[in-house]
Amino acid sequence: MLVTNKEIQVEAQKGKYAVGAFNTSNVEITQAIIEAHEELNAPVIIATSTSAIKYCGIDVLSSVVRTMAQKAKIPVSLHLDHGTDYDLIIGCIRNGWTSIMIDGSHAPLEENIALTKEIVKICHATGISVEAELGRLGGIEDNISVDERDARLTDPAEAVRFVNETQCDTLAIAIGTSHGAYKFKGEAKLAFDRLEEIRNRVDVPLVLHGASSVIPEIIEKANKYGADLGAAKGVPIEDIKKAISLGITKVNIDTDLRLAFTAGIREILSEKPELFDPRKIIGAGRALIKEVVKNKIEVLGSAGKA
Ligand code: G3H
Ligand code: 13P
Ligand code: ZN
Numbered sequence: 001m002l003v004t005n006k007e008i009q010v011e012a013q014k015g016k017y018a019v020g021a022f023n024t025s026n027v028e029i030t031q032a033i034i035e036a037h038e039e040l041n042a043p044v045i046i047a048t049s050t051s052a053i054k055y056c057g058i059d060v061l062s063s064v065v066r067t068m069a070q071k072a073k074i075p076v077s078l079h080l081d082h083g084t085d086y087d088l089i090i091g092c093i094r095n096g097w098t099s100i101m102i103d104g105s106h107a108p109l110e111e112n113i114a115l116t117k118e119i120v121k122i123c124h125a126t127g128i129s130v131e132a133e134l135g136r137l138g139g140i141e142d143n144i145s146v147d148e149r150d151a152r153l154t155d156p157a158e159a160v161r162f163v164n165e166t167q168c169d170t171l172a173i174a175i176g177t178s179h180g181a182y183k184f185k186g187e188a189k190l191a192f193d194r195l196e197e198i199r200n201r202v203d204v205p206l207v208l209h210g211a212s213s214v215i216p217e218i219i220e221k222a223n224k225y226g227a228d229l230g231a232a233k234g235v236p237i238e239d240i241k242k243a244i245s246l247g248i249t250k251v252n253i254d255t256d257l258r259l260a261f262t263a264g265i266r267e268i269l270s271e272k273p274e275l276f277d278p279r280k281i282i283g284a285g286r287a288l289i290k291e292v293v294k295n296k297i298e299v300l301g302s303a304g305k306a
Pocket of ligand 3: 082179209210252
């Protein structure tokens with residue numbers, strides 16, 4: 001059944017677990033995500049980026065996700081990830097998205113507040129929940145100054161003001177994660193002190209972007225079959241669990257699915273050079289994504305929560 005992020009995350013906040021927001025851009029990735037969640041009876045957020053929507057077509061992606069969601073027995077939200085374009089946001093509203101992220105994180109605070117307020121007004125009038133972002137994603141390297149670190153991470157006092165003024169339903173915060181497969185040069189370092197302070201001062205459910213773990217076994221498999229993924233490094237699983245224990249209720253994962261897709265397809269193409277049926281090739285990527293997603297559900301604690 002289709003629901004909003006707010007509904008899913010308010011439940012997660014009560015139950016002290018997190019729900020995965022997994023990015024999709026096609027049929028097979030969506031199937032892998034939804035099947036894994038159905039089998040483990042977990043709620044799920046299907047995230048679609050601007051470029052994923054452009055790749056697939058807004059009406060096609062909407063039909064794919066909504067058709068699978070409506071058939072599923074678990075709660076499914078169809079979420080716009082990092083929305084920045086007004087026309088695209090309206091397009092998503094018109095095409096049945098149930099949740100919108102307005103990402104004004106690169107704008108100065110006042111602009112971010114004004115932009116977020118406007119989107120909240122439109123979305124709430126149509127029953128759609130809104131995620132906003134405050135702070136800028138990026139790793140906390142050892143050679144970064146305290147001032148630079150502070151400028152990038154979410155400021156707890158600003159978060160209080162931001163939520164009060166915008167009335168956003170959920171808030172994405174910056175505590176040292178970043179997007180992609182190369183998140184940390186040395187050891188992973190997250191600002192758990194910030195998370196704790198924000199959680200103590202703000203009521204709305206919190207979101208962690210850039211939360212892929214860049215699973216070593218998947219990297220090994222991809223590299224074994226010809227990939228070159230060098231110094232890929234993600235957020236350790238223990239850090240994800242700690243972030244959830246401190247109040248994160250939505251964990252964003254895209255990179256880990258891309259890596260699984262790549263590893264699965266490389267493996268089958270290499271092991272079965274005679275193969276040329278796209279269903280068998282893409283199917284191998286889908287199968288490995290499903291395995292990875294099932295693992296994530298256990299880590300996040302969302303199994304059995306549907
Ligand atoms: O937040 C970023 C996601 O990984 C989406 O990436 O714009 O390449 O689809 P994308
Ligand atoms: P990853 O690149 O760590 O998977 O993060 C995805 C994300 O934050 C999507 O919004
Ligand atoms: Zn993100």
